[in-house]
Amino acid sequence: MTEPHRPDPAAETPHPHSAEEYDPSASSLTGHVDPSVMAELLSIRSSIDNFDATLVYLLAERFKVTQRVGFLKAKHHLPPADPDREAAQIARLRRLAEEAQLDPAFAEKFLNFIISEVIRHHQAIAEDHGQGTVGQRSTGQAHSDAGA
Amino acid sequence: MTEPHRPDPAAETPHPHSAEEYDPSASSLTGHVDPSVMAELLSIRSSIDNFDATLVYLLAERFKVTQRVGFLKAKHHLPPADPDREAAQIARLRRLAEEAQLDPAFAEKFLNFIISEVIRHHQAIAEDHGQGTVGQRSTGQAHSDAGA
Known part of the structure; x- marks a missing residue:
């Protein structure tokens, strides 16, 4: 495996498992599958890997932006939640999910997942600063405007 | 609100709530906030809206690709799970999350969230086809290769 990011998809050689090095051909199926099938599988998986990298960078940027909303709300003493905004x-x-042929219920769960995660993280930050239980105007609570 | 997708951010006019029409200025804060602050908030939110649309379309496409993996595995009687692949x-x-300044724990939860959702959806499909409990080689179980 001299080129870990451009492996021979049909290779059945053992793959290294180090924390630093990603092996796109890592699979429990290695050696149990026809090489041509494995090649097709790895080809599809390379697209999945690209989607996942894009999703991670996009989510990171989205959270930077909601953090800006958090700071703005904290500065102007605005409540973290905005029910009309969230409903919209x-x-x-x-x-949009329907247009993209994605399950709309999943899209809604996805948004709620992001919101709840960021609230959890930011509540932890607020607690670190001793602001977790004070009121509507702590920085931590303003941070919890995760859906924004 | 004659141009719902290009509203005056500082406008404090009432906003319509129809299922068909998205109002990017929808907010429970309307009328309770200085117009200049509201304008800044809505400006940031327009970026959030763009990120969210991108995320929805990207997720839709990712699921199309994992469905291809599902069909491939079903065709060749391969098990749905691939622990070495998931670990990698x-x-x-x-x-990648660390590089993007995103919480790595969140990135891991995010991947698990996607996987579990698609497994749930595809198990429902499998049950509709009476294939949910048969064995490793049903189409439904192959669909559950959500992480792929």
Whole structure:
């Protein structure tokens, strides 16, 4: 495996498992599958890997932007939650999901997943700063405007 | 609100709530916030809306690709799960998350969220076809190769 990012898809050689080095051909199926099938599988998986990298970078950027909303709300003493905004976001994402042939219920769950995760992280930050239980105007609570 | 997709961010006019029409200025804060602050908030939110649309379309495409893996595995009677592949995916996403300044734990949860959702959806499809409990080689179980 001299070129870990451009492996021979049909190779059945053992793959290294180090934390630093990604092996796109890592598979429990190696050696149990016809090489041509494995080559097709790895070809599809290379697309999945590209989607996943894009998703990670996109999510990272989205959270940077919601953090800006958090700071803005903290500065102007605005409540973290905005129910009318969230309702509009959910309705829009469901509609976009339908257009993209994605399950609208999944799109809604996805948005709620992001919101709940960021709230959890930011509540932890607020607690670190001793601001977790004070009121609507702590930085931590403003951070929890995750859907924004 | 004659141009719902290009509203005056500082406008405090009432916003319509129809299922068909998205109002990017929808907010429970309307009328309670200085117009200049509201304008800044809506400006940031327009970026969030763009990220969310991108995420929805990207996720839709990712699921199309994992479905191809599902069909391939079903065709060649391969098991749906691939533990070595999943371990490599998780390690890679955590590393990419660090590079993107995203919480690696969140990246891992995100991947698991996608996988579990698609498994749930595809198990439902398998049950519709009466294939949910047969064995490793049903189409439904092959579909559950969500992480792929």
